[in-house]
Amino acid sequence: MASRADDLPAAPRLGSSIRTAGVDFYFQSIRLVLANAIWGVCLLIDLGIVTFLSPLLGLLLSPFLAIAAAGVFRLAALIARDEPPDFSDVTDAWRRYLRPSLALGAAMVIAGTVLVVDTIGAIGSSNALAWGLATFAALGLLALGTYALLAWPILVDPNRERQSVGARLRLAGLLLAAFPGRMAGLAIVCGVVLIASAIAFAALITISVAFVALVACRYVLPAADRLEARLNRVAASGDRSQDDSE
DSSP, rough: OGGGGSSOOOOOOHHHHHHHHHHHHHHHHHHHHHHHHHHHHHHHHHHHHHHTTHHHHHHHHHGGHHHHHHHHHHHHHHHTTOOOOOOOHHHHHHHHHHHHHHHHHHHHHHHHHHHHHHHHHHTOOOOOHHHHHHHHHHHHHHHHHHHHHHHHHHOOGGGGGGGOHHHHHHHHHHHHHHHHHHHHHHHHHHHHHHHHHHHHHHHIIIIIHHHHHHHHHHHHHHHHHHHHHHHHHHHHHHHHHHHHOO
16 A cells, blocks of 8 residues: 555655756756856955945845845756746846845845854853853854755745745745754755855856755755645645544
8 A cells, every 4th residue: 555655746865966956057057157157246246345345335235145146046946847947037036036035135144144243252262151152153054054045946936936925935944944954964065065166266156056056956846845745735634634523
């Protein structure tokens, strides 16, 4: 007899997602590199403002990087959903996801700044309480980065365009709560890729963000589909039980 889990979407595997993302990048490299390069130019402009004008102004403008990131993730999400991508999808994403991108970017910057300050504040301190708070702040940074990596693919998912932005962001939170270890593992792998490419800066502004977006979409979207199917099944079972009791 087949298991009830057999009709759920297949659970993703990180290794398989990375390999598939590599194949995706090979066949869609021109569009992905262009989208990544636009994000890279925005990053260079923001770094220039931080260096030559005002660090505070650069920090205040950094949420606008999220608009360019939305274009990269939208392209990756279309590829992951086996829909034909076009570079116009990138520019369309800038318009379509302007407000949610800015809101998500601003929230990430504000929360990240607070957590970084708390973490750095413990350096050189011999106070056990300070180190305890710094540890929680560091874990908070990991959770924040992981949530962002889950939220972007779900936010721009072409299969969820009829859902509200709030519902999509809640699903990202539920996914993190349901599988914190797996999702943190995804974030750590993607973080290592970004940190390594930051050393070779040209890779960061041309390749690595798009590759990370592909890996995230290949892993997160099937995981979100599977979780959503489970939640819908539980809700349907609850409705049937209530009807039977009546």
